[in-house]
Amino acid sequence: MDVAERSPSGRSGPTTDPRFLASESPPARGGLVVAAFGGLLGLALFLLARRALIDDAYITLDYARSLAFHGQWALEPGHQANTATSPLNVLLLAGFSLVTRDPVIAAGVLLVVALGVLGWALSSIGRVHGRPLLLPALGVAAVAVCPLLASTVGMETYLAVALIACLARAAVCRRPVEAGAVVGLLVLTRPDLVAFGLAALLVPALFRRALVVVGVAAAVALPWFVTSWLVLGSALPDTVLLKVGDHWGPWNFGNGLLLYHDTYPAAVLLSVLAAGAGVLAAVVTVLVRLVRRRGRAHARHRVGRRCRAARRRLRRPRHRPVPLVLRSRDRRPDDAGGHEPRPGAPTGSRPRHRGRCGARRRRGRVPGAPPVVHIAGDDQLGDRRAVRRRGRGSPGRNRGAVTR
Numbered sequence: 001m002d003v004a005e006r007s008p009s010g011r012s013g014p015t016t017d018p019r020f021l022a023s024e025s026p027p028a029r030g031g032l033v034v035a036a037f038g039g040l041l042g043l044a045l046f047l048l049a050r051r052a053l054i055d056d057a058y059i060t061l062d063y064a065r066s067l068a069f070h071g072q073w074a075l076e077p078g079h080q081a082n083t084a085t086s087p088l089n090v091l092l093l094a095g096f097s098l099v100t101r102d103p104v105i106a107a108g109v110l111l112v113v114a115l116g117v118l119g120w121a122l123s124s125i126g127r128v129h130g131r132p133l134l135l136p137a138l139g140v141a142a143v144a145v146c147p148l149l150a151s152t153v154g155m156e157t158y159l160a161v162a163l164i165a166c167l168a169r170a171a172v173c174r175r176p177v178e179a180g181a182v183v184g185l186l187v188l189t190r191p192d193l194v195a196f197g198l199a200a201l202l203v204p205a206l207f208r209r210a211l212v213v214v215g216v217a218a219a220v221a222l223p224w225f226v227t228s229w230l231v232l233g234s235a236l237p238d239t240v241l242l243k244v245g246d247h248w249g250p251w252n253f254g255n256g257l258l259l260y261h262d263t264y265p266a267a268v269l270l271s272v273l274a275a276g277a278g279v280l281a282a283v284v285t286v287l288v289r290l291v292r293r294r295g296r297a298h299a300r301h302r303v304g305r306r307c308r309a310a311r312r313r314l315r316r317p318r319h320r321p322v323p324l325v326l327r328s329r330d331r332r333p334d335d336a337g338g339h340e341p342r343p344g345a346p347t348g349s350r351p352r353h354r355g356r357c358g359a360r361r362r363r364g365r366v367p368g369a370p371p372v373v374h375i376a377g378d379d380q381l382g383d384r385r386a387v388r389r390r391g392r393g394s395p396g397r398n399r400g401a402v403t404r
Contacts, residue, residue: 030133031123037137038119039112041144042158046108049153053104057154060084061103064093068103073232082232085239086156087224088188107154114158115144121165128172142274147267148260160189167200174205180213184220191240 053061062075063084070077073084084090089110096106122136143149149157163186170179183197197217201207229235251259261268 030127031120034119034123034133034136034140035116036119038115038117038140038144041140042112042115043108045115045144045150046111046153049150050104050108053107053154054151057107057152060086060089060155061093061107063090064097064106065103067091068094068097080232081238082228082234083238085237086159086189087228087237088185089156089159092159104154111153111158114162115140117162118143118158118165121162121169124169125165125172142277146271146274147264148271156189160186160193163189164193164196167196171200171203171206174203176206176209176212177216179206180216181220183213183217187217187221188224191236 059075063073066072066074066077067090072078072080073082073090074080075083092110093103093106096109097103100106100109119136119140122139123133126133126136143158143161149161152158163182167179167182167186170176170182179200183194183200186193186196197213201210201213206213225235228237257268257272
């Protein structure tokens with residue numbers, strides 16, 4: 001069942017309940033479709049770029065070959081080194097190399113898996129927000145065809161993008177344990193990717209469980225750094241220290257795109273266009289959410305005013321209760337044996353309190369006069385507060401009192 005179809009409360013629409021998402025097993029069919037689409041794009045990209053891998057990609061593949069076939073962390077067997085920037089990428093490539101017996105083919109397998117995981121993570125985020133499958137599919141396609149990213153096939157770039165998408169999924173689904181595990185893997189991919197973990201802690205659901213996120217991330221990443229410190233002589237790769245403040249003459253990380261633009265203008269423009277579309281979509285999403293939240297706040301305010309007005313109307317009675325008063329004091333017998341009201345006597349009056357034995361004490365009653373029913377009106381009941389001050393109670397208390 002799609003998450004956007006039915007929420008735990010039975011209402012239709014998107015839900016962000018992490019318990020409902022946690023019970024989603026197996027994954028929705030749409031997520032598998034987008035993951036398969038990402039895998040196909042990864043396969044096509046690898047077939048196009050396998051003969052154009054850059055030198056940094058071959059350095060990583062050499063580390064994977066030495067680890068897989070010689071059991072050494074080295075660029076060349078017999079010369080231990082610690083210059084691999086991405087330990088996780090080397091470990092995964094070495095594992096796939098044991099199966100494929102070719103590090104280059106292992107790089108293709110890892111690319112297919114990374115884009116497949118990216119598609120699954122984006123489809124999960126789309127299901128939470130009730131978005132169609134077209135949006136996550138377009139996101140995977142934008143990453144796969146980006147010229148700047150395509151030039152890094154064989155390196156850790158696509159792996160990092162897939163893990164960032166998984167971190168976003170964990171943040172949206174409010175899963176601190178999963179978020180901590182992904183942050184640990186990001187740090188193993190590249191130590192500087194810890195910035196994305198710090199940004200994820202700004203999410204309220206993860207910020208409240210920050211200790212869990214940090215603890216799980218440390219449990220995932222610390223074993224490697226301790227091993228690297230004891231075996232390789234340094235917790236961080238040497239390239240991390242070498243790249244701090246690195247620059248090529250006037251070019252550095254800040255203006256590096258201008259250098260590429262001079263040589264490959266079309267490729268740089270297409271890469272920037274995809275990134276700009278993502279930034280624009282993020283800004284529009286934030287603005288739409290702010291407008292909707294403001295509209296919901298006004299709607300709640302209007303509904304609250306109506307509810308308060310309805311409660312005030314319910315607490316205020318619409319009319320006074322009309323007591324049924326049976327009195328005979330104000331009646332006198334006529335010539336025919338009947339009973340007529342005394343001249344000037346009201347048609348009804350306020351009843352008095354019942355005595356301890358249940359009998360009415362009346363003065364001036366006519367002996368033998370039968371009780372006559374009178375309906376007392378509002379003008380005859382008088383002010384209720386004045387009645388209470390005199391100790392006679394409210395008109396409703398003596399309703400139906402009988403006087404003999």
